Structure formats: C-alpha cells, structure tokens
Amino acid sequence: MVTEAVNAQELSMVTPREDARPLAAFEEEMRRHQRMVMSVAYRLLGSIEDAQDAAQEVFFRMYRNWDRLDPDRDAGAWLYRVTVNVCRDMRRMPSTELEDCGSEDTTEARLSIEQGLERLAAKEREAVVLRDVEGLSTEEVARILGATESTVRSHIRNARKKLREICFRRRP
Amino acid sequence: MTCDWVRALLPVYPEADERNAEMVRAHISNCAACRAEYEEYESLRRELAALPEFAPGVYEAIASQVRERIRRSRRTPWYWAAVAGLILAAGLGIRPAEVSELRLAIKAPEPPAVQAGFRNPVVHAAPRQRQVQKPAVAEPMEIRIVGDDPNVLIVWQVGGLPSGGGDL
Numbered sequence A: 001m002v003t004e005a006v007n008a009q010e011l012s013m014v015t016p017r018e019d020a021r022p023l024a025a026f027e028e029e030m031r032r033h034q035r036m037v038m039s040v041a042y043r044l045l046g047s048i049e050d051a052q053d054a055a056q057e058v059f060f061r062m063y064r065n066w067d068r069l070d071p072d073r074d075a076g077a078w079l080y081r082v083t084v085n086v087c088r089d090m091r092r093m094p095s096t097e098l099e100d101c102g103s104e105d106t107t108e109a110r111l112s113i114e115q116g117l118e119r120l121a122a123k124e125r126e127a128v129v130l131r132d133v134e135g136l137s138t139e140e141v142a143r144i145l146g147a148t149e150s151t152v153r154s155h156i157r158n159a160r161k162k163l164r165e166i167c168f169r170r171r172p
Numbered sequence B: 001m002t003c004d005w006v007r008a009l010l011p012v013y014p015e016a017d018e019r020n021a022e023m024v025r026a027h028i029s030n031c032a033a034c035r036a037e038y039e040e041y042e043s044l045r046r047e048l049a050a051l052p053e054f055a056p057g058v059y060e061a062i063a064s065q066v067r068e069r070i071r072r073s074r075r076t077p078w079y080w081a082a083v084a085g086l087i088l089a090a091g092l093g094i095r096p097a098e099v100s101e102l103r104l105a106i107k108a109p110e111p112p113a114v115q116a117g118f119r120n121p122v123v124h125a126a127p128r129q130r131q132v133q134k135p136a137v138a139e140p141m142e143i144r145i146v147g148d149d150p151n152v153l154i155v156w157q158v159g160g161l162p163s164g165g166g167d168l
Helices: A009-013 A021-044 A048-064 A076-092 A113-118 A122-133 A140-143 A149-168 B003-015 B018-028 B032-049 B058-073 B077-092
Strands: B101-105 B141-146 B153-158
Touching: A021 A048, A021 A076, A021 A122, A021 B058, A048 A076, A048 B058, A076 A122, A076 A140, A113 A149, A113 B032, A122 A140, A122 A149, A122 B032, A122 B101, A149 B003, A149 B032, B003 B018, B003 B032, B018 B032, B032 B058
Parallel strands: none
Antiparallel strands: B101 B141, B141 B153
C-alpha cells in the first residue's frame, strides 16, 4: 500500500471541500481517539497488524461521515460502534488469519488472554472488551452494542467465567 | 454465605453493590479456595486492561494511511479523465513508443465540440465536427494526445462532475 504522507493542509488544497468542519478538526479527532480504537481493535482481533488495518478503516469511515457527525458531541461512542463493526467484518473475512489457539496444546501452564478471547462468542468478547479493557459502564456498552443492559451483563458474566475456565483450567 | 453463592458472584464482583461486595470480601478473607478463584478473575481483569506497547510509529502510520485513502478517494474528475484518455489511446493502438507528446490541457472548451483525428487521414481528411449538448457540469476539460503521425490527434473532452457530485 502506498503510504505517501499527505498533510491536512495539502488535502484541503487538493480537494477543497464545502465542509463546515475543516480537515484539521478531523485530524485532531483522529489523533484523540487513535489509542482507544487501537486497544479495542487489538483485543477484538488479537493482532497488532490487524488492529492497525481496522483502525485505518475506522478513521476512513469517520472521514466519510465527517459532515454528519455532531461537532458538539464526542465522537467516542460512535467510534466504538464503528470499531466493533469493522472488527466483526474483518473476522468474517477468510483472508484475516486469526491465530490458531492450539486446542491440543497442553504444554503451556495456562493460555494467554488473547487465546482466551479468541474462544469466546463474538458478543461476549465485544462486551467484555468494552467493559474491562475500556472501562465503559454497562449502560454505555449496551448502547454501543445495541443490546439491553441485562443482555450485556449476561454476556460479561459468561465471558469472564469462560475466560477463567479457558485460561486457568488447561494445565498439563 | 456459602462458597457456591460467592463463586456465582465473583464474575460480576466489580459490578456488585456495596452490600454484596462486602460479603464477598468477608468470605474470601476466610476461604482459600474462593480467594484463589477471586485472584484468577482479578488476574484476568488486569491482563485485559494491560495492552502491549504499540510501536512508536504505529499511530503516525495509521494517520498517514488514512490521509492517503482520503487523497485517493477525492481525486478530481480530470485525474480520472486522464486515465480514461490513456485507456482510450491504448485501445486505439497507440503504443507508448509512438507517442511523442502527451498533453493534458485543462480548460473551458470553446467551442464545446469533440474533434476526432483518426489514423487514416484519407478517410477522415476533414475532421468531423459535432455539437455536444452537455448538462450543466463543473469544470469541463479537454485532453489531447498527440502521436508521431501528425494526422493522429485524440481529443478527449470531459465535463466535470455535476455540481454537488463527487461527494463520498
């Protein structure tokens, strides 16, 4: 992929937009949320390279929806939702090589958290990552995932129980 | 409070209300098995929250890739017109070696007509003129491809996208 650096000023020169919101604001918003998007994507995908691809897609979608995003509201919740969606799509793609957990491998004293997350159902993984990695409230997680709070609570409880069983019960 | 009750509560211990949390704390201070299970949940929570150190340039790399995608997504109509012109030239059999000059002229057409030069000057000694009615467009432009043969002239006239078009 071409990675020629183009700064925001150059972008606005090449393609003047009729935006009410300048590209500099987009850049600032992107920088502000990069770490959050990367951490969620990394925990959902289990690989830094995949997380980087996901983050790129997330911010490109933010750009495409830039005019529709309310400048007076934090884009965080919207970005969480988009990040979860992008990661879901990437996990469905056959080209995304997710790490094999090595189901027969009993030489490790315990499995890593990445391996544990990999074995959860998608909704459990998403709920527990948003809750325990990002520290969001159950209400926020429910809003992002489009689920009820009781469903999210159930996903989180199941995810934690399974993670413990997976990670601590595979001793040689 | 029984061990079963406490173990059912441990996965949701961080969300437990103060009364339940206090009962769990009291129980695990006296029960080694439940305390061990509690420690495992705590260990997992810490691991989840602890992220690897991403390489120093990772964020700048993401930003650069996003900027590049934005730049590509917003290429202006003349860029695609030039690409189309080159494809047309290739389709007409003009090999790169035959092209002595490639000029891309961007200007308002005057008059709004398409001239077509052909490889056989006998058949088309007088270039045909044709009036083209175009809808209102932004920044119409013209691309000329000149080959070694002075009888060969390709004029590719393209209107810009309709006003408001080209949005993502």
